[in-house]
Structure formats: C-alpha cells, structure tokens
Amino acid sequence: MPDRFAAAAKAIAAIADDSVGLAAPLLDAIPVTGASVSTIGSLLGTRTLDASDRRAARIDELQFDLGEGPCWDAIQSARPILEPDLLGRPVRHWPAFLGAMQREPVAALFAFPLMVGPLRFGAIDLYRDAAGELAREDAARAEQLAAVVSRHVLRRAIRTAGIAEPAEGDRFSRRIVHQATGFVIAQLGVSAEDAELLIQGQAFSENRPMTEVATDIVERRTVFSMDSGFIEDRSTDAPPAGSRGESARAQSPSAEPAESEVPRADPSADGSTGNDRLGDDGSDVAEDPA
Amino acid sequence: MTEVSREAILLDALATLADTLVVGYDVVDLVQMLVETSTSLFDVDDAGLLLADDGGELDLLASTSEAGALIETIALSAESGPCIESFRTGKIVAVPDLRTDADAWGEFRIASIDAGFLSTIAVPLRLRDEVIGSLNFFRREPGELNRRDLRAAQAMADMAAIGILHERSLREGDAVRQQLQYALDSRVVIEQAKGVLAHTHDLGMDDAFATLRRYARSNRLTLREVAQGLVDRTLIF
Known part of the structure; x- marks a missing residue:
C-alpha cells in the first residue's frame, strides 16, 4: 500500500x-x-x-x-x-x-x-x-x-555534531563541495542529495571540515567506492591516531x-545469494559492541 | 583590435542577448557568454560575474576560467574589495594599480598580484533601482580603462542585468530574489556536473566545463539542462 x-x-x-x-x-x-x-x-x-x-x-x-x-x-x-x-x-x-x-x-x-x-x-x-x-x-x-x-x-x-560546513556566506568554498558532490555522484551512482550527505558523513567520521574532504575528492586523494564497504582513501598519510576517521574505517570487516x-x-x-560484500576471507565477523 | 572586429563581437553579443529575450535561453549561458566576450571585446584578461543570493551574499555565477588563483581573487574581492564595494555603492570601482594605494583591501591586493593581475574594475549590475550583483574585470597591466572600454564594460553589465530581468518576467510572480536564486542554483548544478565529468572523463575543472559546454552547444541544450541530466544520471556522455 x-x-x-x-x-x-x-x-x-x-x-x-x-x-x-x-x-x-x-x-x-x-x-x-x-x-x-x-x-x-x-x-x-x-x-x-x-x-x-x-x-x-x-x-x-x-x-x-x-x-x-x-x-x-x-x-x-x-x-x-x-x-x-x-x-x-x-x-x-x-x-x-x-x-x-x-x-x-x-x-x-x-x-x-x-x-x-x-x-x-x-x-x-x-x-x-x-x-x-x-x-x-x-x-x-x-x-x-x-x-x-x-x-x-x-x-x-x-x-548535532555541527560539522564544519562552509558558512552560508562562504560561497566559494561551497563551489568545491558541489564539484566533489559530482565526483561522488559519478563514483557511486547516487543522487546529488545523497552524495552531499556522504561528503558530510565522511567529514563527520573524520572530524574534518567538509571543504577539506571535498578538496581531497576533487584532487583524487579520496575515492568513494561501494565495493570496499567503506570509503577508500588514496592518500598515503593515515589519519591521526584516535581520530574518528580511523575508527570508522576500522569498522570495515576486512580492516578489523x-x-x-x-x-x-x-x-x-x-533471498540473498552471495556474500560478496563480506571480507575476502569469507568469514563472518562478530563485532565488538564496545 | 580593429573597430570592425570589435563591432562584430559586440553584434554577436547583442544577437545572443536578443535570443535570450525572444526565444528563451538560460541565464547562466547568457552570463557565461558575456563574461567571455568581454575579454575579447576590450582590454581585460579575466572576468567574473557575481550575483547576490537570498541573503545578500555575492556568489560567483560565471568566470572566464576555473583557475584557482582567479577564483580566489574574485572571492576576496567579494569579501573585501572592489567587487563588494561596487555592489554596495552601485558605482564603478576601479583600481588602476593594485601595487599602490595599499590602504584598503590588503588581502585582496596581495592575492591579485600573486595571481598576476595589476589592475581591476568592478561594475555594478543594476536592475532598475536595485543592485543585484557585480561584474569584475582583471588586467595583467596597470592603468585605467579608456572611456570606450568603460562604456563597453557597463554595457556588458547592463546586458547581463537585462537577461536576468527578462528571465524574471518569464517566471511571473517570482520575486527578483527568487530569480537570482534560480540562476545561482543553476550554478550549483553546473558545478556538480563538472564534478561528474571530471571523474568520468578524468578531466580538470576547466576541461570538464568545456566538455559540458561543447555538449550543450552541439545538442542545442542549455548548460543547466545538460548539467541537470548529468547530475540526475539521465544523461551520460
């Protein structure tokens, strides 16, 4: 109905x-x-x-x-x-x-x-x-x-977290967020609204300003991918220890x-027929609820 | 530039404006055309047109290039520089030599010079009594624009305002602000579409925009239409 x-x-x-x-x-x-x-x-x-x-x-x-x-x-x-x-x-x-x-x-x-x-x-x-x-x-x-x-x-x-979005007045920073939104649309095949939400979500998980995440996307240091379950990061430098980004990634079945x-x-x-999205080792992982 | 070629370019710009008024044309396309025409029409190297949004903040609608240095320069001018000044006062603001008279707009001046510009002129976009935005020109040489160029600059700004005004009358009942917002929203979709193309074609932002425009032109579509199609994934090329 x-x-x-x-x-x-x-x-x-x-x-x-x-x-x-x-x-x-x-x-x-x-x-x-x-x-x-x-x-x-x-x-x-x-x-x-x-x-x-x-x-x-x-x-x-x-x-x-x-x-x-x-x-x-x-x-x-x-x-x-x-x-x-x-x-x-x-x-x-x-x-x-x-x-x-x-x-x-x-x-x-x-x-x-x-x-x-x-x-x-x-x-x-x-x-x-x-x-x-x-x-x-x-x-x-x-x-x-x-x-x-x-x-x-x-x-x-x-x-609630008050992610550092470009301020209303900061139109020029918005520009790069829009461009990054386009990258994510193309990478994941999602709507513009979802793509922007994902950039925000990524900023939230890494505790970084949205424009920084957007810049990484536009400069091809960060690539969104569905297959990995989480967001791939092409940059070589790891996020600072203890950052939320690290813990978010650690949630990936293959990473923990x-x-x-x-x-x-x-x-x-x-009704499901495969476990393609699980870790390559085929194991099922019970997460630590902590 | 010979007077003949200048006349030809002006006629082209006027013909495009006439298209806008007669058959309908997207305001972003028009403004992009005007901005680009200006650099071949008179003695300026780069240009950017800004419109005020709902909250009265200036937002870039079109520029001659996507180069970071240019965008940054325009941004600073819109924050504290000739651009915001022309918008507030409704008057043309010229800085013939950015290296001297360093009293005001320090950050803007430094960024401009770093970007290779030595003079700038900001022309208000007037719609009857109201100032709706600012058209900004940047030059690699110092000096005033001659009177003829100044008139051409003001004509460009007026044409842009007419194009926007006309769009407004097409959408009856829309307040000016809503109309301006529509234009700025178009820009958002275009930026997103540039991102889509940059990813799928592995292009820089300038090339992504050029690709977008090429497709729009060869298929007789507006920039906004093509951009919307790319963003909604109903159009793939």
Whole structure:
C-alpha cells in the first residue's frame, strides 16, 4: 500500500531533532509487533535511538551486549536479515543471542541495515510474536523506510555534531563541495542529495571540515567506492591516531580482526545469494559492541 | 583590435542577448557568454560575474576560467574589495594599480598580484533601482580603462542585468530574489556536473566545463539542462 509507505516516510521526515518517534511510523506501515531503530558501530556509536516497546528495546540490548544477532549481520552484509522462525528454524547461527532469546516471546525477527552509500551505521529491528514470513511487499517497504530513516539519522547526527560546513556566506568554498558532490555522484551512482550527505558523513567520521574532504575528492586523494564497504582513501598519510576517521574505517570487516568467528549458515533462505560484500576471507565477523 | 572586429563581437553579443529575450535561453549561458566576450571585446584578461543570493551574499555565477588563483581573487574581492564595494555603492570601482594605494583591501591586493593581475574594475549590475550583483574585470597591466572600454564594460553589465530581468518576467510572480536564486542554483548544478565529468572523463575543472559546454552547444541544450541530466544520471556522455 503505497500511501501507508508515504505516510510513514512523511512522519519520519517530520521528526524534528529528536529521534523519538522513529519506530512508530514503521509499525504503522509494516505488520509487525514491535520495532526499534539503533545506531551500531563507531561512526555514530552503538545505541538504541527509539523502540516501540520494551521487548523491542530488549532485543537491541541483547544484540549489543552479546555482539551478535541480526542487526550486526544486517550492517555487515548491507542487506536485510530475515528470520521468520527465529527460535524454531533459525536461518543463521547466533548461539548466545538465540540462547538469550529463548526467554523472550519473539517468534520472528527482521533486521534492515541503516546505510547511505558506503556508510553503514545502524539497523532497524522488526519483531513479531508469531512466526511467519515477512511478505515480499512488506520487506520492500521496510527497506525503503530503512533508507528514509538512514538519511534522517545521519543528517541528524551531522547536524548535532555541527560539522564544519562552509558558512552560508562562504560561497566559494561551497563551489568545491558541489564539484566533489559530482565526483561522488559519478563514483557511486547516487543522487546529488545523497552524495552531499556522504561528503558530510565522511567529514563527520573524520572530524574534518567538509571543504577539506571535498578538496581531497576533487584532487583524487579520496575515492568513494561501494565495493570496499567503506570509503577508500588514496592518500598515503593515515589519519591521526584516535581520530574518528580511523575508527570508522576500522569498522570495515576486512580492516578489523574477527573477535569471534561464526560460521555463516546458508543465506539463501532470506533471498540473498552471495556474500560478496563480506571480507575476502569469507568469514563472518562478530563485532565488538564496545 | 580593429573597430570592425570589435563591432562584430559586440553584434554577436547583442544577437545572443536578443535570443535570450525572444526565444528563451538560460541565464547562466547568457552570463557565461558575456563574461567571455568581454575579454575579447576590450582590454581585460579575466572576468567574473557575481550575483547576490537570498541573503545578500555575492556568489560567483560565471568566470572566464576555473583557475584557482582567479577564483580566489574574485572571492576576496567579494569579501573585501572592489567587487563588494561596487555592489554596495552601485558605482564603478576601479583600481588602476593594485601595487599602490595599499590602504584598503590588503588581502585582496596581495592575492591579485600573486595571481598576476595589476589592475581591476568592478561594475555594478543594476536592475532598475536595485543592485543585484557585480561584474569584475582583471588586467595583467596597470592603468585605467579608456572611456570606450568603460562604456563597453557597463554595457556588458547592463546586458547581463537585462537577461536576468527578462528571465524574471518569464517566471511571473517570482520575486527578483527568487530569480537570482534560480540562476545561482543553476550554478550549483553546473558545478556538480563538472564534478561528474571530471571523474568520468578524468578531466580538470576547466576541461570538464568545456566538455559540458561543447555538449550543450552541439545538442542545442542549455548548460543547466545538460548539467541537470548529468547530475540526475539521465544523461551520460
């Protein structure tokens, strides 16, 4: 029902500054029992932004504490993780998380990554108290809403952080940001709006002014790429130790040694057919929630 | 320059302006043409046209080149220099020798000289009672513009203003500010499109702009149309 999607997207867009209220529109649009929206990883930190009920919040909390679960896999694989019968016939293998979930009346769990271009920074968890597949159109709608939520969350984080954007009056610095936006459009095939958001996101993750990041892009020192999962940097000098840039990059599956290796179950059940975006070693990585 | 060739160039500029008024033409295309024509029409080496945006800030709409030194010089002039002065006062501001009279605009003067310019002249863009921007000329030689060149410079500025005014009347109901903003927004899309081409064709910004314009001309499209297509990825070349 496209109007339900439109209403939900509108509701999300209308949320002013606070993230409270992110979960409710999801429930209105998708037939699930509860929903939560969380940020994961070092870019925006790991925390629940909004949950429709205590159980939804608890599902997030367990995954954060245990360092495994659908939301982690969603952010790592950059695609939805669908578990229509979580406790009866789980598709994936999360020993600790599934063990903990035995005590919760959660029968189905669906996780959708929050990402903009190559930046991945969170997940939406949708749960049901009865087992059952998420209908194809509901899954598609959830993905679309995840995209809306992603932009909202990233924009809000950037705004809150007060990233050094070129000042309104500094029109000439803006110019290079526009040019860099064009590079990113061509590199990733995204809209101009997303491209600019990505440059902001990159500035945010590296704690640098937007014009600096833009200059690196225009001078070909930084190249955005979807394949790498994160942004490639052609410059030889590494960002200063402890900078947010380093930690953002360290989130890349290939850049961080696996905390614990969990064999990946056949993902075909959730409709996905490959793991191209995971680390080359084919391992699944459970991230340290710290 | 012979009087004949000058006349031919002026006629060309007027014909393009007439196109704007009769068949419609993008304001960015017009302004770009005027800026470039000026360097062949009279004794200046580079030029840049700035418009005021919603907030009254001057923003570069067109320049003869993308060279960093030129853009920086124009930026400084718009911040504290002849450009902003001409915009504020509505009068022509000339600095015949940037090396002398170092009282004002120090940063601008130094940047200008570094960029190889020794004189500059800023002509206000007037739209009836209001000043909407500034057309700036830079010369590698010191000295005043002769009276004839000064008139030509003012004519260029007036033509640009007429082109913008006309666009405004095409979009009835639009306030002048909105109209100016439309032109400046076009510039944003053009900058983005330059970035797209710079990446896909591995070009510098000047070449990217030249490629954009070549495509627009050979396909009878406006700069904005081509730029929008590239940015929306509905147009790939």
